[in-house]
Amino acid sequence: MEQIVNYIDGAFTQPLSKSWLDNYNPSTGEVYSKIANSNAQDIAKAYEAAEKAFPSWSNTTIDERSRILLKIASLIETNLVDLAEAEAKDNGKPLSLAMTIDIPRAASNFRFFAQAITQFASEAHESVGLNSMNFTLRHPIGVVGCISPWNLPLYLFTWKIAPAIAAGNTVVAKPSEVTPMTASLLGKIISEAGLPKGVLNIVHGTGSSAGQAIIEHPNIKAISFTGGTKTGEHIARTAAPMFKKLSLELGGKNPNLIFADCDYETMLETTVKSSFANQGQICLCGSRIFVEESMYEQFKKDFIEKVSQLKVGDPFNAETNLGAIVSQPHLEKIQSYIKIAEKEGGKILFGGKRVTVANLEKGYYLQPTVIEVQDNQCRVNQEEIFGPVVTIMPFKTEAEALKMANGVQYGLSATLWTNNLDRTMRLSKQIQSGIVWVNTWLNRDLRTPFGGMKNSGVGREGGFEALRFFTEPKNVCIKYNNQ
Numbered sequence: 134m135e136q137i138v139n140y141i142d143g144a145f146t147q148p149l150s151k152s153w154l155d156n157y158n159p160s161t162g163e164v165y166s167k168i169a170n171s172n173a174q175d176i177a178k179a180y181e182a183a184e185k186a187f188p189s190w191s192n193t194t195i196d197e198r199s200r201i202l203l204k205i206a207s208l209i210e211t212n213l214v215d216l217a218e219a220e221a222k223d224n225g226k227p228l229s230l231a232m233t234i235d236i237p238r239a240a241s242n243f244r245f246f247a248q249a250i251t252q253f254a255s256e257a258h259e260s261v262g263l264n265s266m267n268f269t270l271r272h273p274i275g276v277v278g279c280i281s282p283w284n285l286p287l288y289l290f291t292w293k294i295a296p297a298i299a300a301g302n303t304v305v306a307k308p309s310e311v312t313p314m315t316a317s318l319l320g321k322i323i324s325e326a327g328l329p330k331g332v333l334n335i336v337h338g339t340g341s342s343a344g345q346a347i348i349e350h351p352n353i354k355a356i357s358f359t360g361g362t363k364t365g366e367h368i369a370r371t372a373a374p375m376f377k378k379l380s381l382e383l384g385g386k387n388p389n390l391i392f393a394d395c396d397y398e399t400m401l402e403t404t405v406k407s408s409f410a411n412q413g414q415i416c417l418c419g420s421r422i423f424v425e426e427s428m429y430e431q432f433k434k435d436f437i438e439k440v441s442q443l444k445v446g447d448p449f450n451a452e453t454n455l456g457a458i459v460s461q462p463h464l465e466k467i468q469s470y471i472k473i474a475e476k477e478g479g480k481i482l483f484g485g486k487r488v489t490v491a492n493l494e495k496g497y498y499l500q501p502t503v504i505e506v507q508d509n510q511c512r513v514n515q516e517e518i519f520g521p522v523v524t525i526m527p528f529k530t531e532a533e534a535l536k537m538a539n540g541v542q543y544g545l546s547a548t549l550w551t552n553n554l555d556r557t558m559r560l561s562k563q564i565q566s567g568i569v570w571v572n573t574w575l576n577r578d579l580r581t582p583f584g585g586m587k588n589s590g591v592g593r594e595g596g597f598e599a600l601r602f603f604t605e606p607k608n609v610c611i612k613y614n615n616q
């Protein structure tokens with residue numbers, strides 16, 4: 134059986150423990166490869182390689198770093214089909230999604246930061262009248278840790294790594310143990326692109342062993358993490374006493390506010406996507422849908438009709454809209470929330486059941502599920518489910534919609550559907566989330582700040598924000614003699 138091994142100091146290496154984890158194909162429910170179950174010693178080796186590579190990489194010209202990152206981007210594109218197939222198999226997402234979103238975006242991440250670093254400048258402040266001049270140096274931090282989740286495996290892995298190495302850091306990175314395959318293929322690509330050995334070290338394994346060793350390592354001074362809010366809290370507790378720099382991109386429970394004055398057809402089509410893209414396993418999915426009362430019944434009917442047309446099935450079938458849920462435990466977690474909804478008095482308007490796909494009977498398939506709820510305080514409206522489950526409920530006034538939108542512990546993104554400019558401005562200012570989309574969803578410009586408020590995280594990535602995170606600013610103040 135194929136083994137997914139670590140990539141440390143430019144070489145593929147077995148885990149020191151010689152222990153392995155099972156890697157499941159969620160569309161068949163079967164184990165199809167073995168993953169290195171790395172421990173603190175593997176992380177220590179990865180750290181040593183990264184530390185050794187740092188002096189030279191941090192002094193490599195911006196032009197040269199940029200050239201290598203562009204080469205990585207091109208090689209990802211050359212390998213588009215192989216990477217997309219690997220992603221679909223490892224994660225269960227439709228191949229069409231991996232081909233059009235995940236892998237192209239991984240290439241864009243490298244291309245974007247290859248270019249952004251050439252424009253990344255620092256500030257100067259002249260202290261007029263005091264005969265002094267300040268300028269800011271932005272040093273790379275050193276060895277940094279990047280830990281990523283399973284929902285958008287290569288997309289989010291590269292979202293962290295690209296700015297980290299563009300800024301001159303060296304990296305110890307761990308993809309999710311649930312979806313390690315494309316990160317492992319990236320090892321081959323970076324070596325072909327000529328990234329010097331030790332600049333990027335990819336270590337596989339569980340969060341509690343390999344991940345924990347990264348966050349506990351005293352000399353890994355910055356951690357960029359995307360994953361669950363509970364894990365983020367644990368990372369913050371562990372890292373804070375060591376004064377590590379942290380960027381935490383955590384869960385969401387994003388509201389969709391739909392007003393009667395919106396462009397109905399565009400809203401309807403986009404809302405189906407924002408509910409169920411990637412089986413609802415995107416932190417930006419709009420899982421709470423609030424609809425203005427005057428159009429609620431119409432929306433309910435049309436939405437359910439559209440949802441009922443979605444095809445759940447083999448990720449490799451071009452007709453498939455929803456592939457498999459990422460893992461058996463995650464499927465069970467989602468199903469448990471559907472039960473909770475029923476107990477709480479929610480009405481399942483569509484879905485709620487496991488789907489058996491012919492020839493893939495053991496795969497983890499679930500119907501897209503729409504639940505009508507009475508109260509925003511119910512658990513299915515308050516807790517992140519992270520699956521193909523959305524709730525809908527009506528609202529009477531803008532104030533009530535805003536109160537429900539903000540009435541959760543999360544604050545990652547929100548989507549507003551309205552053609553009223555005054556309302557757009559009022560709500561955009563008052564909604565508590567890191568991103569507000571108006572009449573669109575998942576519309577991303579990589580220059581913009583990305584991240585959440587409240588329990589959705591700390592810090593921003595994207596554009597210069599990411600380059601600022603991965604550098605340490607130092608002010609230099611020079612006093613001069615004016616005579």
Ligand code: TXE
Binds near residue numbers: 281307338365383385
């Ligand atoms: O995430 P974890 P899980 C949410 C979603 C999901 C829940 C749990 O609600 O149901 O989180 O998912 C690593 N030290 N999101 O359990 O555990 C882990 O190995 C260091 C939202 O899969 O947070 C993996 O690489 N690292 C989310 C990464 O953290 C640790 C995407 C994420 O895993 C660690 C995924 C530790 N102690 C889940 N423990 C989003 N915001 O997009 C785990 N990890």
